Amino acid sequence: FFLWLREYHRGHELRMHVDRVATHVFSVIVNLDQQGIDSDWTLDVINFDGTRNSVVMRPNTMLFYQSAKLIHGRPKPLNGTLYANAFCHYRPLDWPYEYGAGDILYRREHDRKVPVVDYKVPFMS
DSSP states (O other): OEEEEEEEETTOOEEEEOOOTTTOSEEEEEEEEEESOSSOOOEEEEOTTSOEEEEOOOTTEEEEEOTTTSEEEEOSOOOSSEEEEEEEEEOOTTOOEEEOGGGOEEEEETTEEEEOOOOOOOOOO
C-alpha cells in the first residue's frame, strides 16, 4: 500500500480520472483538516451505473472506494484556504498487474508478462 498526505489550497482542482490499476485497486481518503472553507469541495465519483455522486467530506471522515475503476475528481476550484487529506492505496499481494517501460500495463502469467490493453480516460468536467 501507499500512504501520503496532500494539501490543497484556494483555486486547486483535481481533474476527473481513474487511478493506476497496478497499485491502486482500493483507496481510502481521510480528510484531516479544512480551514477557511467558504463552500463544500465535493469529490465527484461516477458510479458503476454511470450516475455522478458528489461526496462531501468533513475532518476525521474517510471514504473507501475502487479508485482504479471509478472515475473521480474534484473538478470545481477549492473555495477555501486549506483542505488536507491522507491517502492510502492498496493492491493484493498476488495482484498480477504491473507497469513496465513506456508506462505499459502488463499482466504476469506464469513466467512471462503479457501487455494489457490500457486506455486513457477522456477529460470529463
